[in-house]
Amino acid sequence: MPPPATANLGYTPPDGGWGWVVVFASFISIGFSYAFPKSLTVYFKEIQEYFGASYSEIAWVSSVMLASMYAAGPISSVLVNRYGSRPVVMVGGMMVSAGMILASFGTSIIHLYLCVGVIGGFGLAFNLQPALTIIGTYFQAKRPLANGLAMTGSPVVLFTLAPLNQLLFDSFGWRGSFLILGGIVLNCCVAGSLMRPVRKMIVSKPKAESSDCNGADETAAAEAVRTEDNSDKLSCVQRFIDISLFKHRGFLIYLVGNVVMFFGFFAPIVFLAPYAKHQGIDEYSAAFLLSILALVDMFIRPLTGFVGNTRWIRPKIQYFFAFAVSYNGVCHLLCPLFSGYAGLVAYAIIFGAAFGMVCALLFETLMDLVGAKRFSSAVGLVTIIECAPVLLGPPISGAMVDTFGDYKYMYYTCGVLMLLPAIFFFVMHYYNYKKLDEEQKQSKSVEMSRAEDTTQQSYLSTRHGIKDLPTVTLSPKVTDY
Structure with missing residues (x-):
């Protein structure tokens, strides 16, 4: 998305x-x-x-x-x-x-x-x-x-x-x-x-509101007229040099897992047609495998978005993304077991579904982690860092084909490179969701304590006639998620 x-x-x-x-x-x-x-x-x-x-x-x-x-x-x-x-x-x-x-x-x-x-x-x-x-x-x-x-x-x-x-x-x-x-x-x-x-749809705002660069609406105003x-x-x-994101727990989980994942993400598609030709399949049939993959991908993306927005999946959508990544890994591990053109067609179908799921959730999960206001900065940092695995993944996979003279080891490696970050996502997001629940409970506790202090101060002021009694407030700890 x-x-x-x-x-x-x-x-x-x-x-x-x-x-x-x-x-x-x-x-x-x-x-x-x-x-x-x-x-x-x-x-x-x-x-x-x-x-x-x-x-x-x-x-x-x-x-x-x-x-x-x-x-x-x-x-x-x-x-x-x-x-x-x-x-x-x-x-x-x-x-x-x-x-x-x-x-x-x-x-x-x-x-x-x-x-x-x-x-x-x-x-x-x-x-x-x-x-x-x-x-x-x-x-x-x-x-x-x-x-x-x-x-x-x-x-x-x-x-x-x-x-x-x-x-x-x-x-x-x-x-x-x-x-x-x-x-x-x-x-x-x-x-x-x-x-x-x-241009013609812009609504003019009062000068005081539009010129307030330090107000709460700064981000919205910048986005509106960018x-x-x-x-x-x-x-x-x-938006592109928000280094504080590297202290953000959810962003770091996403980044580390994606860097490993992208080493094995594109190579299976890049080598699908050459792999088919290597097995003696004619050029048109080999090229048609990409069309089959794309056809399945075409329907899976909107379907994944619909499922991800349901009330059962949406609150824990990171698990859904981890499942999609693991599904890709399993597909690549099974690829060498599919023999003949019929087997490659079956692989193209299940891989198209797996690839479409990951693509549909890739940006949505990042926004879910960092929020809409920091999303632009997060995308900028992620795309720059992901250049390395995107650049090196297919050539390393090609070098494996040159070394072993067979594609199966390349597909096995890509499967492992997808399964490892999937396991990492499952474990770390379980930890992240647990920490978020704890921090939310702690924040509510602090808010309740602050409300009780305010009530007590008001009661004492009313009973003893004290008008300017100092008010002690407790601020909840601000934590990057």
Whole structure:
């Protein structure tokens, strides 16, 4: 789920109208951002043979692209605050297009790292972050529905691109395919042009209220005008350098578990089509496995969001996330046991469900831990730190394939790398929930003591005629959760 916007926007969102056009534009932008690196894996085996590269070397292409997309996330957010979503998305579409066109003339694997990985990855970041942000400016009451529809773009685009890429390769080769993809991805520029800012819906506030930078509504006001008002640069920077989050118990649990998890999160998708071809399966059938995975993912994401919002799951949603991570680990451990194409289809189905569950809960669990006000800062820190496992995970997995000459050890390793953080999440969130209950009870006890002291002071003042008796108040201990 994308990061939700602050509820108190300072204006009345239209909750419809042109907002649905913006949802469609975000659908396209988010779809290309998440699906493009995965769909390119269809070309990996042929590019590997063309350049004489190893599995590890070819895996760096998607790895660098994903890592660049994560690393450029905070930069993209700053640009959105400065210029708005529309120009940032349009520039991002042109960057991805330029990267793919330049890559079509590549003469070495390093050339692909720079063009597809770095240039394309930064362009995808400029597509993703603005699309996640602008929906919150158009929707409030219907925001969950709008976000759910926009996030469905990822599996839909992957479902379409996977077989299309195989068709393009058979007709034009990988160089011609990259050139055509460079034109196709320019649709992101069209999507960006539809992201019109909500300028006319802003409600003017009294001067005293709007100029109060130290009041309780500072965060809400900054969020309300962040795409239109460029004067709040300090607040923008503070959202990404909130170092105090490293003292936050819940944030640290989330961060440590996710860093380990991301080492084994993307590699199974990156190597799914090459793994099928390694077993002698034809190119179209191998590419269709990604479409099957995307089709299941398409339905699982909104279903997971619906289940996560029920009154049975919502209060302990961290356990639901831990279950989703463990489900992924079990899928990868069982993958080598599935034989033949029918077995890989079954794996693609259960893996699509597992992958969709984790993606649907990834941002929601972080917000549940740190709260809405600190969510932007938390996302900025998490994406920067997660660059390392996103970058290194697939190449390390590729090196294992090179070493053992078999994919099963890679899938076993990815399964373990998902199960370990899942166990960590179960244990640490049990501890965290227990501590939260204790701190809540302690806070209530202090509040009751303070109320009793106030009542006693009032009684003594009334009985003895003392008007200015000093009042002793006890402040509850403020603890980061």
